[in-house]
Amino acid sequence: MNTENPWIATPLTADLFRGAIELERTDHGLLPHRLPARARAQHNDGQLAMAEAQPSGVRLAFRTRATAVELDTLPTKRVYAGTPPRPDGVYDLLVDGRLARQGTVPGGHLVTIDMATGSATTVPGSPGTLRFTGLPDSAKNIEIWLPHDETTELVALRTDAPLEPAPAAGRPVWLHHGSSISHGSDAASPSATWPAHAARIGRAELINLGLSGSALLDPFTARTLRDTPADVISVKIGINLVNTDVMRLRAFTSAVHGFLDTIRDGHPGAPLLVVSPILCPIHEDTPGPTAFDLDALATGALRFRATGEPTERAVGKLTLNVVREELSRLVGERAVDDPQLHYLDGRDLYGEPDVAELPLPDDLHPDAATHRLIGERFAARVFSPTGPFRPART
The missing domain is CATH 2.60.120.260 (Galactose-binding domain-like)
Structure with missing residues (x-):
């Protein structure tokens, strides 16, 4: 001093x-x-x-x-x-x-x-x-x-x-919503979560509404996104809906429509990106709910497991593959009348080729190195000259 x-x-x-x-x-x-x-x-x-x-x-x-x-x-x-x-x-x-x-x-x-x-x-x-x-x-x-x-x-x-x-940086405000992965679970530090890393590369001002365990298409969250000033918006949808087993496919489809409609009420022309879940092997084809692995817990380790049955997909239970298929279809149909609505498959951020080198330590959340990888890939795809967020940067 x-x-x-x-x-x-x-x-x-x-x-x-x-x-x-x-x-x-x-x-x-x-x-x-x-x-x-x-x-x-x-x-x-x-x-x-x-x-x-x-x-x-x-x-x-x-x-x-x-x-x-x-x-x-x-x-x-x-x-x-x-x-x-x-x-x-x-x-x-x-x-x-x-x-x-x-x-x-x-x-x-x-x-x-x-x-x-x-x-x-x-x-x-x-x-x-x-x-x-x-x-x-x-x-x-x-x-x-x-x-x-x-x-x-x-x-x-x-x-x-x-x-x-600090003076305003003149950068676009990026409003993002997602699950614990977006919240930053297992990231090394607050500026090293994948959204923070992507924002730094993309030269955007981040507002991170990643809510651990709580990306559940709640109407009050949609209204928060609607009412928060932003230039570009992304919503990462799926993993919490599967691991809480909170709804079936019929309810999921209408809930996503309602969530996007509410956001559009406040941001009618902003680039809006829907991101599906990254790869999570325990839930790709097995529904939730997700439970703590008590055998691992007895040894002092924190791991998760899927408790549903793959056959339950037939009665409308959600798996990550079901979520991705429906989000891709739904966004594709809406984008006909909403050209600023975009879709990104989360497996482009972390997918099957990454599992061997960067496995999910607790079978659910990425580690610090994977946060960095996801942030880099998101920025390359979304903030690039041809990405969906480029018009706001220009």
Whole structure:
């Protein structure tokens, strides 16, 4: 820290945030949300409540000459009974778009989840401090990406030089919705989730509505997408519908139409991309629901298994191949009257040729290297000069 200047405290205000849908004032500070209060009031799902409050894609963005930055936060960490402790959530600090520092905040609230019963217990904790020092002594844009998998209340921000909100980058806003894979499960850090990586390559401003376990075609999610300003939009549909076994093919078809209709009400002419699931061998032709592999859990490993039967496809149960076939057909028919509606087969992002080299560690989620691969492939196909998002970039 510059010893000639004391720490300067800057109030945490909305103009310092990017990627959040709403900021809630709490007893400690600000809690970023990725669904608005109206949507949060329309469900009683603890999984969704946890997912939308985890700030995947949310970052502070400001311009400063500061060489040192402090951020006080109150994290909520979670552990799963019977498995090794999860590492603390990672904060990424980017200087002029490049990763420069990483850090964690110890302590905070601790939630212990019993996967066998679904119960959870919480032990309250206290805020901690994240400190970055030795930054370049020059005017620069700083982004601090909050942990994508750890609920984070922001308490205070201090620097050793004045700061101001980062100027608008003039880039298209990319609004994306998907499952835990889009949320960032098993990614190395918040700026390394596949959507964050793709956005960086495609030079887009990301709003990530990847909601772990909760990409279920909920009407309140569609309305959130409808009401959020964006230049380009993508929705990744399928895996959560299969692994929750929440609907049959008849309901799926009309639900997708309704979801897309609602988005179009707010974004009638924006490029809109429907992405089907990446390859997941346990569910390609076997319906859900998905369950924890209790034998693996007994050894301290976290793995998943499909509990349906392939023959149940005949009675309308969803598999990933069923979902892909129906999405491809449905989007193709709608695109006749909606030329800005596009389809991408998720197996183009991660498919059969990738399984041997990059298997899914828990049989459901990609690892850090695969997040990078998916992000690169998405950017190459979607943000390319011939891709569906190119007109907005131009």
